[in-house]
Amino acid sequence: MMTASVESVMLAEPRGFCAGVDRAIEIVERALAKFGAPVYVRHEIVHNTYVVNDLKAKGAVFIEDLADVPPGATLVFSAHGVSQAVRQEAQARGFSIFDATCPLVTKVHVEVGKLHRQGYEFLMIGHKGHPEVEGTMGQLSEGIHLVEDVADVARVQPRQTERLAVVTQTTLSVDDAAEILTAIKARFPQVREQKQQDICYATQNRQDAVKVLAPQVDVLVVVGSPTSSNSNRLRELAERLGTQAHMVDSPDDLQSAWFDGKQRVGLTAGASAPDILVQQVIERLKALGAVSVQRMPGVVETTRFPLPKGLK
Structure with missing residues (x-):
């Protein structure tokens, strides 16, 4: 009672x-309507049990390992984004690929690529193991360092500090991220911040x-x-x-x-x-x-x- x-x-x-979630779900639904089931999705399209089960019922198959996807299949990348290694493997396996990465996450990936070409290393504020963090850090083979909290800022050892930029997981606590950024700026005063913050x-x-x-x-x-x-x-x-x-x-x-x-x-x-x-x-x-x-x-x-x- x-x-x-x-x-x-x-x-x-x-x-x-949000707009990124709306778009990601619509991409899976449209792919199913256009190409028929099954449509394979790498990782949960968004982190919600109801949404994932609803799409499973419509014919989406959620996988973590691309080896589980048959050749020639339709594959969707989740809203969280993927590393360059995953992207290259998916292309090499010949899948028909639709990228549901949130455009605001893609924006971070593009910035990382652009500044890397200018010789920058990166500190990424985020949560270890989260697929968005794995995707962003996986844009580079080296030179991107994860900081989860203020204590990590004191420990991190970039190879050089003349060209150091900070990027952020898009779904963090605004206040926590600000506190970590303050610690980063105290230790690395010349660090490059994004003009517009990465938190969406x-x-x-x-x-x-x-x-x-x-x-x-x-x-x-x-x-x-x-x-x-x-x-x-x-x-x-x-x-x-x-x-x-x-x-x-x-x-x-x-x-x-x-x-x-x-x-x-x-x-x-x-x-x-x-x-x-x-x-x-x-x-x-x-x-x-x-x-x-x-x-x-x-x-x-x-x-x-x-x-x-x-x-x-």
Whole structure:
């Protein structure tokens, strides 16, 4: 029996899908419609269980190793981007390739390539093992060093410091990245920063919305999968601001105990989480007593990215 005292739900604005995620999912769906199943996808197209299962049901096959893809098959690179080695292997194997890398990640890759040709080494702020980090660091065979925290900045040993540039995973905590960048600039004062930061507009906007929302609610629910970097950052941010926060992959993960004595519930979703899950969570919260659902005022996102040639 669920007992809780939820009265109202406040929806963060913006929340949920960003332009890069919309585009990546559409690329897989259009490839399936045009070429038929199966379409192979290297890595989860975006880090969301619901989205991946939905595409599996339509005929997408998710793989990590290109050896698992038959010759001549249609292959999609995930939104997180891939290393040069993966790109070259896919071409050598003769797949029909569609690249769903988010254009904002591609922008980082292009910058790395351009500055490398000018003799730069790189410090990359990011999380070890995340596919976006592996893809960006894999643009070069050497000369790119990962820093995950301020302590790493003190330890890192680039071969030279005259030409040193910093790049960032697009889905980090804006505040954490700023703190690490400050440490980098203190140790390497001549480091080259991006003119426009690498953390993407959608990550920034969703974090800004949580900063406004968290102080107004008793508990925050973040819809997102455990593997989703930007969703995890939203939960951490709320907790840092002193608001209890929980991340759910599906409405079934909600626990009524979270809402005991909590009248105002905040709700947001990571950039890879579909709105259908948000709506299902709202229904569960209504079953716990919520009578009103309010949308926060917030930034309206209008960014759209074009599809690759051959799928338009």
